[in-house]
Amino acid sequence: MNDATTSGRTAPGTPHPAPHLAPRPATRRTALRTLALAGVLSGMTLSALPPAAVATARAPETYTLTIRHLDRQGTATDAYLTHVTGVSGPGASEEVSPHDASGTVTVRLPEGRYLLDSTLSGPEEGSGTDWIVQPRLDLDRDTTVTVDARTTAPVDVRPQDPDARFLSRLGVVEVTHGGTTRSANVMAGPDLRVAHLGPDAEPASVKEWFDTYWEGGTDDYALGYSFTSARALTGLVRHPSTASLATVEIRRAAPEGGTGNAFVSVQPSAGPTVGLVQPLRPLGTATVLVTPERGRWNVEYEGPAAPGAAPDRYAENGFAVRAGATTTHTFDNAVFGPALATAPGARPAGVRDGAALSLDVPLLADGEGHAPSAPRFRSATTTLHRDGVLVGTRRGTPGRATFTTTPGAAPYRLTATATRGDGTAPGGRVTAAWTFTSAATTRPTALPLSTVRFAPALGLDGTGPADDRVHVPMTVQGAAAGSGVRSLTVSVSTDGGATWTRVPVTDGRAAFRNPAAGRSVSLRAELTDTEGNTLTQTLTDAYRTR
Numbered sequence: 001m002n003d004a005t006t007s008g009r010t011a012p013g014t015p016h017p018a019p020h021l022a023p024r025p026a027t028r029r030t031a032l033r034t035l036a037l038a039g040v041l042s043g044m045t046l047s048a049l050p051p052a053a054v055a056t057a058r059a060p061e062t063y064t065l066t067i068r069h070l071d072r073q074g075t076a077t078d079a080y081l082t083h084v085t086g087v088s089g090p091g092a093s094e095e096v097s098p099h100d101a102s103g104t105v106t107v108r109l110p111e112g113r114y115l116l117d118s119t120l121s122g123p124e125e126g127s128g129t130d131w132i133v134q135p136r137l138d139l140d141r142d143t144t145v146t147v148d149a150r151t152t153a154p155v156d157v158r159p160q161d162p163d164a165r166f167l168s169r170l171g172v173v174e175v176t177h178g179g180t181t182r183s184a185n186v187m188a189g190p191d192l193r194v195a196h197l198g199p200d201a202e203p204a205s206v207k208e209w210f211d212t213y214w215e216g217g218t219d220d221y222a223l224g225y226s227f228t229s230a231r232a233l234t235g236l237v238r239h240p241s242t243a244s245l246a247t248v249e250i251r252r253a254a255p256e257g258g259t260g261n262a263f264v265s266v267q268p269s270a271g272p273t274v275g276l277v278q279p280l281r282p283l284g285t286a287t288v289l290v291t292p293e294r295g296r297w298n299v300e301y302e303g304p305a306a307p308g309a310a311p312d313r314y315a316e317n318g319f320a321v322r323a324g325a326t327t328t329h330t331f332d333n334a335v336f337g338p339a340l341a342t343a344p345g346a347r348p349a350g351v352r353d354g355a356a357l358s359l360d361v362p363l364l365a366d367g368e369g370h371a372p373s374a375p376r377f378r379s380a381t382t383t384l385h386r387d388g389v390l391v392g393t394r395r396g397t398p399g400r401a402t403f404t405t406t407p408g409a410a411p412y413r414l415t416a417t418a419t420r421g422d423g424t425a426p427g428g429r430v431t432a433a434w435t436f437t438s439a440a441t442t443r444p445t446a447l448p449l450s451t452v453r454f455a456p457a458l459g460l461d462g463t464g465p466a467d468d469r470v471h472v473p474m475t476v477q478g479a480a481a482g483s484g485v486r487s488l489t490v491s492v493s494t495d496g497g498a499t500w501t502r503v504p505v506t507d508g509r510a511a512f513r514n515p516a517a518g519r520s521v522s523l524r525a526e527l528t529d530t531e532g533n534t535l536t537q538t539l540t541d542a543y544r545t546r
Contacts, residue, residue: 060090060110065137066144069103071120072130074150076103082118082147084137088178089113091139111140115175116197117184118147128191133184133208133232135175136201145197152193153235157212159221159289160241166190167213170274173232174207185272193235200230208233209294211268213276219287221245222276224268224294245289246321250299253333253367254282255462255543256420256427260304262331269296269318283460292323301331301370314370332366334462334543335523336420338399338432338451339365340477349478350414350447352438355404357384361449363399363418363430369453378427380418386410398430407440414447428522428541429497436533448533450478452488452525454510456543463546466517471509480529493522497540500524514545521545 065084071077078101086094089112098105114137120130130149137145155171158164169192172185186192209226210233225238250264259282266288267275275298280286290297298317305311316329338361340349349361359382362371375398382401384391387410394401398418405412414434420427436448453475458464476485491500494515500522503512514521520541527535 062108062110063139064106064108064142065139066104066106066142067098067116067118068144068146069105069118069120070146070148070150072122072128072149074148077120077149078103079121079123080118080147082116083184084109085115085182085184086110087113087115087175087182088180092178092180109139113138113177115173115182115184116145117173117186119186119188120147120149128193129186129188131171131186131188131192131194132197133173133194134197135173135206135232136177136199147197149193151197151234152195154237155188155192155194155210155212155233155235156237156239157210157223157225158239159214159216159223159245160239161214161216161219161221164214164216164221167215167276168274169210169212170272171210172208172272174271175201176205176207177202183272187274194232195234196232203230204228206230206232207271209268209271209273210236211273211294213274219247219289220276220278222266222268222288222290222297224273224291226270226294240291242289244291244323246292246323247326248288248290248297248299248321249326249328250280250286250288250301251328251330251333251460252280252282252284252301253330253460253462255332255334255458258282258304258332262304263302264331265298265300266290267298267300268294269298270294275300290321292321296320299329303332305374310374312376313373314366316368316370330366330368330460331370333368333460334458335367335454335456335539336364336428337430337453337539337542338363338416338537339369339371339453340449340451342477342481348446348449350434350449351444352441352447353444354442355407355440356402357405357412357414357438357447358402359399359414359416359447361399361416361432361451363416363432364420367455367458375418376421376427378419378421380416382414382416385413385415388413399432409437409439411435411437414449428520428539430540431536431538433536434534446479448479448483448529448531450476450480450527450529450533450535452476452527452535452537454523454525454539454542456521458543459546461546463544464514464521466514466519466545468514469511470514471511472523474505474508474510474525476527479531479533480527480535484530486528486530486532487526488528489526491524491526493524493540494519496520497522497538517545519545 069080086092091110091112098107116134130152174183211224214221261279265275265277296318301314303312364375380398382394384403417431456472490510523539523542525537
């Protein structure tokens with residue numbers, strides 16, 4: 001084995017990456033097969049086509065492509081993996097991976113524009129990898145291409161940290177022509193050299209990026225760079241200083257106790273890539289320095305799971321970073337409660353479609369609003385009342401239910417409740433009750449649902465300072481955030497919800513005093529929007545004091 005498949009940190013069960021993310025078989029899919037399939041789908045038959053069209057479909061012009069492979073010493077080599085992928089023209093559907101032990105291989109293909117990429121490996125372990133990309137191969141005659149490792153230059157992307165250790169690297173190239181985009185990629189070790197081959201493609205038609213991951217003594221590094229031009233890269237050298245990088249902190253909370261390792265992954269948002277995956281202990285923090293040049297970034301978090309249970313996954317996607325600045329993301333901390341997606345075009349939490357009324361709201365999102373994939377709960381119930389009469393009750397996943405009701409306009413009350421916990425750890429209770437008027441619709445229509453998010457300053461153990469006077473930030477999400485809030489009141493309980501005290505709300509913050517150490521704080525928000533729709537949201541035992 002050579003260093004073309006050096007692995008980085010991976011979570012248990014994560015497959016070991018291959019040199020290419022998606023190995024492509026040596027297959028031939030002719031234009032005739034595509035045309036025949038299209039004829040079946042449209043009810044046509046090939047015999048109905050004009051004779052000239054049938055002849056063209058049956059016999060596209062083909063040419064011989066000969067590819068010679070030379071290693072870093074200029075000697076023919078059989079240690080290569082070459083892909084030829086159709087981009088446009090009659091050969092657009094072609095995809096072959098030809099190989100011959102002599103180092104010279106021939107294949108006959110329809111005319112057209114192709115993307116060629118070839119990975120050459122050295123004869124010994126650690127002898128390096130060469131990736132040569134020809135983004136523009138116009139096959140309009142018999143053609144010979146020489147893939148020569150001696151034309152490559154190093155990819156040298158590393159932090160200015162003498163103790164850093166290389167983990168993994170991925171390179172991707174995308175080529176667009178005639179409205180079609182094709183891609184190639186390589187996963188390689190520290191000794192990677194790359195080169196462009198052939199003529200320039202059209203301006204800005206070639207996109208390429210390299211993501212390289214390093215492990216440092218205290219911080220890790222995710223160094224990504226992307227380029228757009230008419231050529232593939234020949235070499236890449238970047239040694240970014242710490243000051244030129246952005247810091248991403250990922251914190252693991254454990255408000256109800258916790259054992260075992262979680263796993264976090266940091267990767268760029270754009271394009272196929274691999275991520276930097278590392279374990280994270282309870283109350284732990286992982287720090288990763290990333291390149292702002294790569295654009296926006298994603299963090300994925302996977303919590304530990306009980307035997308036989310699915311792990312709980314959270315994600316924070318598409319966040320911006322800035323050189324010299326720190327972005328912190330905390331997962332699995334209080335206050336748990338309902339959260340609505342706020343991005344433009346996001347899926348609505350409630351929908352009326354004809355006589356069907358559906359709810360799909362993360363009822364147990366964590367303190368930063370991350371929606372869990374497998375929420376830990378003991379019980380969950382959702383009920384729907386129409387004009388005071390029970391329509392139905394659903395049990396199962398918190399905040400998710402579908403009901404069938406009658407078409408006429410009527411007042412509705414939709415209530416979702418869940419008790420947190422996995423059967424061993426204690427947890428509070430979350431209830432959201434919405435009232436609104438609804439009638440049957442001719443198309444899916446969003447229901448006017450709102451939520452209120454509370455964001456007290458808590459430790460990673462989910463506790464707040466005892467006896468402190470606090471001003472808890474609040475955020476309104478959903479319908480009321482758009483139409484406006486007519487009224488909003490907040491009440492606090494320090495006896496598990498037995499009694500409630502209304503507290504002042506000023507400039508979006510609820511002011512009250514935390515109770516003595518070891519007590520719990522429960523929160524209730526009562527909201528009416530300007531259209532008269534209401535929310536009563538109760539978070540029992542939202543957090544504890546220390």
